[in-house]
Amino acid sequence: MRPLKLVAVSAGLSRPSSTRLLADRLAEAARRRLAEERAVEVSVVELRDLATDIANNLVTGFPAAALREAIERVTEADGVIAVTPIFTASYSGLFKSFFDVIDNTALVAKPVLIAATGGTARHSLALEHALRPMFVYLRALVVPTAVYAASEDWGTGGNSHDDGLAARIARAAGELADLMARRPAVTDTVVPFEQQLAALRP
Amino acid sequence: MSTTQFGIFTVGDVTADPTTGRTPTEHERIKAMVAIALKAEEVGLDVFATGEHHNPPFVPSSPTTMLGYVAARTERLILSTSTTLITTNDPVKIAEDFAMLQHLAEGRVDLMLGRGNTGPVYPWFGQDIRQGIPLAIENYALLHRLWREEVVDWEGRFRTPLQSFTSTPRPLDGVPPFVWHGSIRSPEIAEQAAYYGDGFFANNIFWPKEHFVRLIELYRERFAHYGHGTPEQAVVGLGGQVFMRRNSQDAVREFRPYFDNAPVYGHGPSLEEFTEQTPLTVGSPQEVIDKTLTFREHFGDYQRQLFLMDHAGLPLKTVLEQLDILGEEVVPVLRKEFASGRPSQVPDGPTHEALVARRRAEAEADGRPSVPAGSAS
Numbered sequence: 001m002r003p004l005k006l007v008a009v010s011a012g013l014s015r016p017s018s019t020r021l022l023a024d025r026l027a028e029a030a031r032r033r034l035a036e037e038r039a040v041e042v043s044v045v046e047l048r049d050l051a052t053d054i055a056n057n058l059v060t061g062f063p064a065a066a067l068r069e070a071i072e073r074v075t076e077a078d079g080v081i082a083v084t085p086i087f088t089a090s091y092s093g094l095f096k097s098f099f100d101v102i103d104n105t106a107l108v109a110k111p112v113l114i115a116a117t118g119g120t121a122r123h124s125l126a127l128e129h130a131l132r133p134m135f136v137y138l139r140a141l142v143v144p145t146a147v148y149a150a151s152e153d154w155g156t157g158g159n160s161h162d163d164g165l166a167a168r169i170a171r172a173a174g175e176l177a178d179l180m181a182r183r184p185a186v187t188d189t190v191v192p193f194e195q196q197l198a199a200l201r202p
Numbered sequence: 203m204s205t206t207q208f209g210i211f212t213v214g215d216v217t218a219d220p221t222t223g224r225t226p227t228e229h230e231r232i233k234a235m236v237a238i239a240l241k242a243e244e245v246g247l248d249v250f251a252t253g254e255h256h257n258p259p260f261v262p263s264s265p266t267t268m269l270g271y272v273a274a275r276t277e278r279l280i281l282s283t284s285t286t287l288i289t290t291n292d293p294v295k296i297a298e299d300f301a302m303l304q305h306l307a308e309g310r311v312d313l314m315l316g317r318g319n320t321g322p323v324y325p326w327f328g329q330d331i332r333q334g335i336p337l338a339i340e341n342y343a344l345l346h347r348l349w350r351e352e353v354v355d356w357e358g359r360f361r362t363p364l365q366s367f368t369s370t371p372r373p374l375d376g377v378p379p380f381v382w383h384g385s386i387r388s389p390e391i392a393e394q395a396a397y398y399g400d401g402f403f404a405n406n407i408f409w410p411k412e413h414f415v416r417l418i419e420l421y422r423e424r425f426a427h428y429g430h431g432t433p434e435q436a437v438v439g440l441g442g443q444v445f446m447r448r449n450s451q452d453a454v455r456e457f458r459p460y461f462d463n464a465p466v467y468g469h470g471p472s473l474e475e476f477t478e479q480t481p482l483t484v485g486s487p488q489e490v491i492d493k494t495l496t497f498r499e500h501f502g503d504y505q506r507q508l509f510l511m512d513h514a515g516l517p518l519k520t521v522l523e524q525l526d527i528l529g530e531e532v533v534p535v536l537r538k539e540f541a542s543g544r545p546s547q548v549p550d551g552p553t554h555e556a557l558v559a560r561r562r563a564e565a566e567a568d569g570r571p572s573v574p575a576g577s578a579s
Contacts, residue, residue, distance in 0.1 A: 056475070059469060062479075064475065190390070191390070191393075193428075196335075196336075196394075200339060200359055202357050202358060
C-alpha cells in the first residue's frame, strides 16, 4: 500500500515560529497515530517562502514553479494541517491568499485539521468563526477539534485532565488520522462529450 | 502554405503608451489593427486573427466586418478570430456571418470559438454566465448542423426553436470554415474539440507550459478515441508572445516599460521571471526561434502558431517593425525547422483548399456528387 501523504501548511512569519512549531507537533502526532497501519510521508509548506509567488499569482493568474509544487502537494495530499497566526481577528492575509490561489475544488472531501497561534487565548474562537467556515466553504472535511496555541499554552502539561495543549494536539491529530486512514481513493475523469450533449436535450 | 501556419492574433486593446502617456483613439486603434493585418500578409505570414470584445478598452466588437475589409485588401492571408464568442453570439448569426465572409474571402477564413471570461457581457446579450459551458456546447452543436445540413429543424434550451431553417449563404464549396476551440483551462473544451475532430487552440501565452501539456495531451488522446485519427493527427494551435531587437539587451530595455505596465500581467512578476515561466520571449530573433522550437518538443508537431505582437500600448510603428523581423528573420527559420523530421501523417495547417479536396475525395469514395450548392465554380 502506498504511503499516505500528510502536508502541513504553516503561515508563520518569524524564525523560529510558534506557528511552524504547532504545525510540526500536529503532523508528528498524526504520523505516529497512523504509523501502526500505514506509512506516512509528512511535508511542510512554509508560506513565508512563497509570499512573493503568492502575490504574483494573484496578479498573473498562474503560480511560479515553487508555488505550483506546493499547490500540487496540498492538492494531492491525503490530509492537510493548516496553521495560521491570528492577525486582526482572523487568519493572516498570506494564509487566506494561499488558499485563494488553489483551485476551489482542490480540498473537496479532504481531511483538514485547522490550528492557530496567538499572543493570547482571547483570539481562540477565530478558528471557529474564520478558519472553519472557510474550509467548510471549500467542502473540506474539517476535524471537530481545532487547536489554538496561545503563548501561555506552550507551558501547559499533557494530561487529559486539564485539556492542555498536548492533549488537544493528540485529540485533533487522532481525529485527522482516523479520517485519513478511511479515505477512499479518488480519480479525476472528464465527462464524455455524448453525456454533456445528452444532458442538454430538451 | 504547408506544415505549420504562422500568424498573429490581436486582442484589440486601447492602452496608453506608458513611455509617452498617450492613448490612441478608437479610430486610430482600429486603423492600426488593419495596418497590422495587411503587414502580416506583406511579410509572408499565413494568418491574422482578431479578438472579439464588447467592452472598453477593447475595440473589436464586430470581427467579420473588420475581416471582410481585410479580405478585400489581401490575397493570401487566412482571416481568423481569437476568439469568437460561442456563448453570447447567436449561432445562427455566426453561421451566416462567417459563411458570407468565406465567400467574399474566397475561402480564406476559419474561426476560433471561445466562451469569453467577462461575466457582465453575458446579460448584455441575454445570456447567463452560469450556463457558460452548456451554452458553448449547445450553440456549437447547432452551428455545426447549420453549416452541414441544408434544412434544419432544431430545438434546444437556450434559443427559440428553428423550423425548416436554411442558413444562407451556404458555406463556400459546401465546406464549412475550419473551427478551432480555444481554451485556457477547461478540459470540457478540449473534449468538445476532440469529439468533433476540430482544432484545439491552447492560448498558452500567459501561463507555464506544464498546464498546457496536460490539456493538449487530453485533446490528442480524446481525438483518437473519437476515431478522427491518431493522437499525432489532431490539429493543435499555440500562442506566443515576443518582442525583438537585434541585441537582446536593447529588446529588454525597450519592452520593459510596456511589460511593467501591461494590463494583464503588469505590476506582478519581473520581466525576467515572466519570460522564464511563460512563452513570452524578449530578446534577439535567434532567442525567439530557440524558444518557439521548444513548443514542438513540449506539445508535439502542431499546425498553427500565432504570436501576440500589438498590445500593452506598443506604438504602431514599433509593431510594424516587429512584424518585419518576425516575417523576415524568424518565421522562415521556424518553417524550415518545423518541416524537418515532421512525420508525413501529421496534418498540415488547415486550409479551405485542403478541406475541399478532402470532401471531394470522400464524396468520390461514396459515389456522391462532389459539387454542392454554394460552390464557387
